[in-house]
Amino acid sequence: MTGSSVSRLEQCVLLDWGDTVMRVIPEYDGPMESWPEVEATEGVREAITSIRRNALVCLATNAADSGEREIRNALERVGLNELFDRVFCFEVVGFRKPSEAYFRTVLELLELSPDRVFMVGDDFFTDVAGANAVGIRSVWFNNLSAEDRSGAFHATIHSLDKMAETLEALGFNRA
Numbered sequence: 787m788t789g790s791s792v793s794r795l796e797q798c799v800l801l802d803w804g805d806t807v808m809r810v811i812p813e814y815d816g817p818m819e820s821w822p823e824v825e826a827t828e829g830v831r832e833a834i835t836s837i838r839r840n841a842l843v844c845l846a847t848n849a850a851d852s853g854e855r856e857i858r859n860a861l862e863r864v865g866l867n868e869l870f871d872r873v874f875c876f877e878v879v880g881f882r883k884p885s886e887a888y889f890r891t892v893l894e895l896l897e898l899s900p901d902r903v904f905m906v907g908d909d910f911f912t913d914v915a916g917a918n919a920v921g922i923r924s925v926w927f928n929n930l931s932a933e934d935r936s937g938a939f940h941a942t943i944h945s946l947d948k949m950a951e952t953l954e955a956l957g958f959n960r961a
Contacts, residue, residue, distance in 0.1 A: 797959060798896055799837055800874070800917075802907030803847035806830075806927050808860065817852045819859035826864040829946035834869045836950040840960050844872040846883065846892060846905065848912065853877035872896075884916025893920070904953050914940050923956040925949060 804810045807830050814821040834843055849857060854873045861867040874892050881888040893900060900921030907913025907927060914924040918939045926935055926942045927949075934942040941952050954960055 794839065794841055796898070797840070797902045798842040798844055798871075798898055798904070799953065799958070800844050800846035800892065800903065800905045800907075800922075801830075801834070802905075802909065802913050802927075803845050803849055803857065805908045806906060806913075807845065807866065808864065815851075817856045817860070818849075819852065819856045819863070821860075824860055824863045826866055827946065831866065831869070833946040833949040834866075837953065837958070837960070838869060841904075841958070842871045842896070843869060844874060844892075844896075845870050846874045846907070846913075848882045849875050884912045884919070886916075886920050889917055889920040889922060893922075901957070904956060904958055906949060906953075910935060925952050925956070 801807050807827055808818065809825040809827055811821065818824055837843065845857065854875055854877055857873050857875060858867050861870065876882055879888055879891045881891060893903060896903065903922050905913055905917035905922050905924040910926050914926045917924045924940045926940060927946065928942050929944055936942060941956060943949055943952050950960065
């Protein structure tokens with residue numbers, strides 16, 4: 787499908803929340819919306835902006851302390867809420883990553899096939915392997931080490947400024 791025109795509604799990029807979109811600050815607990823400070827991950831706004839005109843951009847999280855309203859409130863505090871079309875959390879999906887049920891439910895709610903959806907997250911097992919198990923291609927955002935893991939359905943980035951080109955290498959259509 788490379789080179790052909792794709793409607794924004796025909797593909798989706800799912801991003802993990804904690805330590806992918808928003809930095810988890812270990813000294814705080816409870817819902818992120820009520821933390822004394824919140825911080826977006828470096829480069830996340832630019833990374834999302836570079837893909838948003840060609841895809842739905844959704845949050846895919848296992849957040850235990852927050853439902854969709856609380857997540858959106860935390861995103862609003864760093865000016866990112868308007869960049870997300872949907873939020874998929876336990877409250878919405880009823881399952882947790884890496885279960886196949888989580889990802890299959892997200893696909894059903896999006897009304898998209900796995901080959902039209904991509905996952906980006908910082909936990910290889912939960913985000914990448916979980917999504918790969920149902921045919922979703924994924925990007926491991928590993929900003930903690932130099933380790934790379936690549937395969938037919940996944941690749942590694944160490945900074946979010948490589949997200950768009952890595953997604954494209956996996957089949958994302960930026961045309």
